[in-house]
Amino acid sequence: MTDLTHLNALQTRRRVRNQKISAGMRYVILFAVGLVMLYPLIWLVGASFKTNSEIFSSPGFIPAEPTLEGYRQGWETSTPFTFGRFFWNSFLIILPKTIGTAISCTLVAYGFARFDFPFKKILFGSVIAILLLPNVVTRIPQYILFRDLGWLDSFLPLWVPSAMAGDAFFVFMLVQFLRSIPPDMEEAARVDGCNSLQTLIYIVVPMLAPALISVCLFQFMWTMNDFLGPLIYLSSVDKYPVSLALKLSIDTTEAFEWNRILAMSVLTITPALIVFFVAQRYFIEGISAGGVKG
Amino acid sequence: MARVQLNNLEKVYGGGFKAVHGINLDIEDGEFMVLVGPSGCAKSTTLRMVAGLEEITGGEIRIGEQVVNTLPPGKRSIAMVFQNYALYPHMKVRKNLGFGLKIAGRPKAEIDAAIDDVARILEIEPLLDRLPKQLSGGQAQRVALGRALIKKPGVFLFDEPLSNLDAKLRASMRVRITELHKRLKERGLSSTVIYVTHDQTEAMTMGDRICVMQAGHILQVATPRDLYTHPANLFVASFIGSPEMNLIDGSMSDGMIRIGQQSVPVPAALDARLTAQPEAVVLGIRPQHLRLVTDGAPALEAKMTGAEFMGHEVNIHALLDGKQVVAVTSPAEYEAASRAGDRIRLRPDPEALHVFDKASGRNITRPAVMH
Structure with missing residues (x-):
């Protein structure tokens, strides 16, 4: 009897030990892979505090003599404007674009998901078709259109199409999300006396919140990172957003001041990172519930 | 007065499928009418047409003396209790209850008084500050009932309200609903009820009259006793009684x-x-x-x-x-x-x-x- 108890205890101990070992292994592997993926980012942050000469002389990411020189000089830029101006420009594009996208895509998705109207199938089919269409194809016709409208060298071509539900991906994502919500609540609201718009505002939008947050996040990050759009439509330096401004510091100086570029790169990704971490919970809820896996 | 009349009511879906075949039904003011039948008999479709959630393709519906065919649900003097409660998930119970009155533009003091009144009747006062996801099935059902009650509608519509509850709770809710109906009637409030169920026990115990439906037709409309003692045809005979x-x-x-x-x-x-x-x-x-x-x-x-x-x-x-x-x-x-x-x-x-x-x-x- 005591032997048996002893044996049991031994087995339990062994099992616990094995579990610990396998957990340990798992964490080591995950940590290693995570490090490999994060290393460029860590290096970027480290190198932004180095002097220009140290960047190329030491491979490590911890600066020997940390300096803010890169940030100070980078912020000043080689143009008459500081980097703050470019951030402000980015903000002026992102704000109307994100808000406009959220409102317009919600309206369009609500229509597709909940109402029957003539040619609905064809229209929704064309939304999907736009989703599959390569962006490059429409660049030139769009450029000509905006040129004729006299919108060149303004922010309008960068945000107006999106604010008119031009981003088929977001419409599609919201339609899918809405389809997963049972219509009973909306029917209850109609019985309670709501018209379609009131139902949308009081009932649908709150339920759609996680998906809407994802939409705003995606739009925010994609706009922040968009390089081609501003490059095509903006020609005056005073209207450049940060994505273009970064490039600016590369080709206007003969010897590249890498530490300035890296310092400004760090600043550029900071807003996106902050926003992502703040809204992470909703973001994941939004994309997984909508069936669009990120 | 909230008499409900269905005259040659028809429903044809887009694909040509005829769900409701010109039915006629006259529901008296204050009557508890149960629509019962197997799934797919169009009882829910009929109810949803009365509610205005489903378009009417033929015939007419009168509530009171008014033809309501094209009126939106909010203007029909109805309140509805859904099978899965359909409480607004982002609103606390209090707001859920008051939402209809708020949309109708009633003053806040009146809404608050009405909420307290209904909460007392249904014994949901301790739940007022909870979210729907923090409620059990029975509690959610009572809140859904409260949301209907608070509007003092002419007609109450119930769409299989008890089918998501367990057997014991169902039995007690059954009694609660019938008692509530009786109380409304005694107070002289309009209390016409149209209650859809597939459960013949619910139909027999709750209804003043029962309307048995099959495949979009009404087979028999009678009191529970008449239905039991004198079924009009084979279908009703086999459907009612256990x-x-x-x-x-x-x-x-x-x-x-x-x-x-x-x-x-x-x-x-x-x-x-x-x-x-x-x-x-x-x-x-x-x-x-x-x-x-x-x-x-x-x-x-x-x-x-x-x-x-x-x-x-x-x-x-x-x-x-x-x-x-x-x-x-x-x-x-x-x-x-x-x-x-x-x-x-x-x-x-x-x-x-x-x-x-x-x-x-x-x-x-x-x-x-x-x-």
Whole structure:
């Protein structure tokens, strides 16, 4: 009897030990892979505090003599404007674009998901078709259109199409999300006396919140990172957003001041990172519930 | 006044499928009308048309004296309780209750008073500051009920409100709803109810009248008692009552009823009630009215195949001409019969025996005069 108890205890101990070992292994592997993926980012942050000469002389990411020189000089830029101006420009594009996208895509998705109207199938089919269409194809016709409208060298071509539900991906994502919500609540609201718009505002939008947050996040990050759009439509330096401004510091100086570029790169990704971490919970809820896996 | 009238109401879906075939139904002010039928019989569609959630493709609906065909749901003086409650998930119970009044633009003080009033009646005061996801099924159901009650509508619409609850809760909610209906009526408030269910027990216990539907047609509208004692056709006969009515194929001629090889004379009490004399018939007899007999009087021979002991009574299962029948007896009678072997003799109560025309399915017996 005591032997048996002893044996049991031994087995339990062994099992616990094995579990610990396998957990340990798992964490080591995950940590290693995570490090490999994060290393460029860590290096970027480290190198932004180095002097220009140290960047190329030491491979490590911890600066020997940390300096803010890169940030100070980078912020000043080689143009008459500081980097703050470019951030402000980015903000002026992102704000109307994100808000406009959220409102317009919600309206369009609500229509597709909940109402029957003539040619609905064809229209929704064309939304999907736009989703599959390569962006490059429409660049030139769009450029000509905006040129004729006299919108060149303004922010309008960068945000107006999106604010008119031009981003088929977001419409599609919201339609899918809405389809997963049972219509009973909306029917209850109609019985309670709501018209379609009131139902949308009081009932649908709150339920759609996680998906809407994802939409705003995606739009925010994609706009922040968009390089081609501003490059095509903006020609005056005073209207450049940060994505273009970064490039600016590369080709206007003969010897590249890498530490300035890296310092400004760090600043550029900071807003996106902050926003992502703040809204992470909703973001994941939004994309997984909508069936669009990120 | 909130009388509800359905006149030749039709529903044809886009694909040409006809769900509701021109039904007529007149629901009195203050009446508790239950629409019952198997799934797919269009009872919910009918209710949703009354609510205005489903478009009407033919006929008209009147609530009060007004034709409401094209009115939006909010203007029809109705309130609806949904099967899965449909509480607004992002609003606390208090806001859920007050939402309808808020949309109607009532002053805040009035809304608050109404919320407190309803919460007291339904005993949901402690739940007012919870979110719907923090409620149990029964609590959510009471909140949904409250949301309907608070609007003081002319007509209450219930769409299978109890089917998501467990059996015990369902029984107590059933009583609560009927009591509530009675109370509204006593207070002189408009309290017409249209209640959709597939559960015949709910229909029988709650309804003032029951409307049995099948495949978009109304088969019979009657009080629970009339429906039970005099089903108009085979479908209603088999749908209402538990255990189910025994339906046995047979033929009738020359004053004899023949079932397979057996024949018995038509009892005088039945003969007087017959309204037609077709040859091929279906005999309908409820298990409670099928008696075990031991005397020599005419009866049907059957072979006992099993028995369910229910406590105060025993359901005997037997084969009669190759068909399963059920008879309800007392435990003592069952024991006496089972001692004598599996051959039993069953005699239907002629007063409660129904004869259906096999071709049309119609009941061709007049109701017996109740003693």
